[in-house]
Amino acid sequence: MKNISYILIFLFGTLVFAQNHQLFDEANALYNEANYTEALVKYKTILDSGEHSAELYFNMANAHYKLNHIAPSIFYYEKALLLKPNDKDIQNNIAFARNMTVDAIDAVPEVGISKLIKNVTNTMSFDGWAKAAVIFVVFFVILFIVYYFTYSTSKKRFAFVTSNVSLLLAIVALVFAFHKFKLVEKDQPAIVFAQETKIKSEPNLRSAEAFVLHEGTKVQVLDTVSNWKKIKLSDGKTGWVLDDDIKMLKTF
Template sequence: MKQLLYILSFLFSVGLMAQNTAVFEQANALYNAGKYGDAIDKYKTILDTKNHSAELYFNLGNAHYKLNNIAPSIYYYEKALQLAPNDQDIKNNLAFAQNMTIDAIEVVPEAGLSKIVNNATNRMEFDGWAKVSIGFVFCFVILFLIYYFAYSSLRKRLTFLGSLVSLILMCVSLLFAFHKFNLDKKDKPAIVFAKEILVKNAPNNRSDESFRLHEGTKVQVLDTVSNWRKIKLQDGKTGWVSSEDIKAL
């Protein structure tokens, strides 16, 4: 019975994939014909099937950009960049879309040791650092065994030194892995979708206005209280906005 269910599930997945491919091609044809709104509707039917890809988000961003929909175009470019962080076309189109935003926010650059550590950590994902750690564990074990059974004093010294280096590198890669995990956990970006929002200094409508933001601006979500989100800008400013005014990435 289970085998039959697996077969049916596999056939359903194959059929759904073929259907999504056909819909994707139809959407591309609509986009090339200048029917951007219809293309968006087609692309979204693929998203409704829980099918995600950088190419799909990229095309959605392009279609919204053609319609001058600032916030959606930036949102979908950012989604595409999450799946393909090194794609230069996505980065270029995202930069074009960001040029349409109103808010000019200066980025506070990282400095010192924090910048060096974060740059090194972000060179790989958490899984990558974990695999590197496992690789150094194997190196340590193999070198230590060679050291233990070796008769030559020179070989013993070399393998002991190698095993010690492997152990140190394993610990370093583990630290990078956990640091990357914490960075990803704290990273909660969102895009402002409202035309203009009043950022409050407390999570209620009676509080004073801190500043204003406009559609397309990227923020970091720090906290949640009821229907309010505490946000932080790249220049360090913080405040509270309604959850309805932003869309989390």
């Protein structure tokens, strides 16, 4: 029975993939004919089937951009960037989309040791740092064995020093792996979808207005209380916004 189930799952997956591939081609053809709304319907159908890709998000963003949909275009460009952060086409197009936004928010530059540590941490993914730690541990074990069994004084000294260096590098890589994990977990970006939303100083409608944001602005979500999200802007300002006024980017 299990084999039959696996075969049925495989056949269903193949069928869905084929259908989505056809829908993607049809949507692209509609886009090239400037039928952006109809193209979006087909792209959305693919998305609803559970397929997620940078190419799909990029094309959806392009269609929304052509229709002057500020928030959706930026939202899908940002989702495409999450999957392909170094893609030049996505980077160029999102720059144009961001020019349509109303809010001009200056980013507070990071300086000093914190900036250096963050830059080094971001050179690799969490998996990359974890693999590096494992490799250095393996080197440490091999070199320690060499140190234990060799009789040459010079070789013992070399093996002792390099094994300790490998152990130190393994610890450093492990620290960076955990730091990268924390950075990823802490990074909870969202896009404002409301045409205009009043950001409150506390998570209730009676509290004072802190500032106003408009559609397309990117924020960081820090906390959640009931139907409110605490957000932070790139310039350091914080406040509370209603759940319905923003969309989280890391929901796939």
